[in-house]
Amino acid sequence: MFLLQEESLEEVINKTTLENPEVGGAVSFEGRVRNVNKGKKVTLLEYQVYEEMAVLEGRKVVEEALKLFPIKEAICIHRYGQLKIGERAVWVLATSKHRKEAFKACQYIIDEVKKRVPLWKKEFYEDESKAWVECLGCKGTSASV
Amino acid sequence: MKSIQVKYFSSLRDASKKDQEVLSIESPKKASQIFDELNERYHFSLDRSYIKVAINEAYQDWDTLLHGGETLVFIPPVAGG
Numbered sequence A: 001m002f003l004l005q006e007e008s009l010e011e012v013i014n015k016t017t018l019e020n021p022e023v024g025g026a027v028s029f030e031g032r033v034r035n036v037n038k039g040k041k042v043t044l045l046e047y048q049v050y051e052e053m054a055v056l057e058g059r060k061v062v063e064e065a066l067k068l069f070p071i072k073e074a075i076c077i078h079r080y081g082q083l084k085i086g087e088r089a090v091w092v093l094a095t096s097k098h099r100k101e102a103f104k105a106c107q108y109i110i111d112e113v114k115k116r117v118p119l120w121k122k123e124f125y126e127d128e129s130k131a132w133v134e135c136l137g138c139k140g141t142s143a144s145v
Numbered sequence B: 001m002k003s004i005q006v007k008y009f010s011s012l013r014d015a016s017k018k019d020q021e022v023l024s025i026e027s028p029k030k031a032s033q034i035f036d037e038l039n040e041r042y043h044f045s046l047d048r049s050y051i052k053v054a055i056n057e058a059y060q061d062w063d064t065l066l067h068g069g070e071t072l073v074f075i076p077p078v079a080g081g
Helices: A010-015 A051-068 A099-116 B010-016 B031-042
Strands: A002-005 A025-032 A040-049 A071-079 A081-084 A088-096 A119-125 A130-132 B002-007 B020-025 B052-055 B058-060 B071-075
Touching: A002 A051, A010 A088, A025 A099, A040 A071, A051 A071, A051 A099, A071 A099, A088 A099, A130 B010, B002 B031, B010 B031, B031 B052, B031 B071
Parallel strands: A002 A071, B002 B071
Antiparallel strands: A025 A088, A040 A081, A040 A119, A071 A088, A119 A130, B002 B020, B052 B058, B052 B071
């Protein structure tokens, strides 16, 4: 399952329960808004999204993880819109019988989401300047890892 | 005359000052050709080598021909996570 939402992720994370008795390992990752990037003090983030394609590409990533690793479930939820420092921007959960597969699947999902899902991040700085975060060292890959 | 819908995001939206627009084409055109024409008009801050192409919500090659009726999006380096 891959979802995009503008609202905080707190509620959905707190409400998620693991009921499959075959699950012995659950690995989650959360990406949070950091207050510094490349030495500049960040005060606010804004995620812009190409929603129609982001949902399709995000679902592909999660489906790939389910095929590549012997896991039970995989979920990824990404926020868009304005986020404050410390807020969760993305949450990934992978569950499996044993921990190793869940760790691998969780890492695969977040890495691929960062490379492929069309979301863009604008940082607002303390000095009132702002800039799109663009990984120009990732020529031809669109990656921003 | 056929039309293509072009959507803009991130720094390309800032440069074009629009979310989207409809382009008319008389004959099939490569995605790269359309980008170069738009770049002349809007002076994007990113070189084509940093950008990917999406046609109808899926990544495609720059050489892909557009015949009309498609949605075309130039994807600057993504930054999710």
